């Protein structure tokens with residue numbers, strides 16, 4: 478038996494319980510002893526029953542790092558004892574997107590913690606091809622967010638925003654677990670950063686993360702941005718909040734600017750000012766998950782101490798509390814559970 482945080486049915490309270498050990502790893506599969514597992518806004522949406530593909534009962538969680546405990550046949554370069562971090566979903570390895578190295582778009586992807594059992598547990602069974610090796614200098618908690626947080630932001634900035642050094646980036650939701658790392662990574666990409674946060678008490682932390690300017694509250698956002706940029710606006714918006722802020726984001730964007738949608742806290746739809754965007758050649762682009770390339774890049778930035786993730790560690794038993802902290806925006810940086 479092993480301990481795991483299980484969602485029994487739609488919108489139920491997650492429960493720490495003993496479940497059967499995972500089945501022996503099949504071809505291409507490994508069992509990972511989980512050492513750290515991130516807590517994502519997506520987990521909160523899942524807990525509320527808002528992720529339509531979730532199959533119940535399911536072990537929650539999709540962000541993890543750990544040590545390989547057992548391997549099946551054909552597990553390529555992954556061996557027992559390797560330290561690894563995982564993609565937030567399983568991939569097929571053979572669709573057009575997988576073959577192009579765009580594993581985040583795998584047409585047969587199955588999300589951990591929703592469609593298949595996740596990692597808020599002592600052990601998780603995954604495919605070896607969905608793992609990235611973790612350098613020994615990177616601790617387990619930092620490695621656990623290499624996928625859904627750090628790799629995801631790198632993918633959004635480099636592949637989707639096509640950001641260039643010297644550009645001005647606006648990060649919304651900058652006090653959150655994704656936002657604070659989006660500020661740090663934008664700086665690493667050589668950009669200046671305006672950060673928007675709803676909580677005044679997180680402004681200092683966001684500034685410490687490297688933001689050149691912090692705006693508290695969305696009401697004055699587009700006005701402040703225009704004032705700061707001589708009326709020009711920002712080159713890139715990393716939209717971590719979604720529908721509630723999209724109008725402000727678009728109004729803050731320069732001619733030719735790009736808005737990348739990373740998160741949508743209320744799962745709502747937004748109206749888009751089409752004419753305004755055509756005239757200004759603004760791009761609105763989604764960004765989902767991470768590629769293994771972006772994950773490896775994130776891990777090497779942490780290894781080189783160019784990036785120091787902001788983490789709050791909690792024991793696995795506190796998974797429900799962690800989701801409440803996330804909902805109340807009361808946590809610092811990313812919450813990470815340790816089994």
Ligand SMILES: [Zn+2]
Pocket residue numbers: 516517518519539540565625626
């Ligand atoms: Zn996540």
Ligand SMILES: [Zn+2]
Pocket residue numbers: 568569570571572573574575576582583584585586
């Ligand atoms: Zn695929």
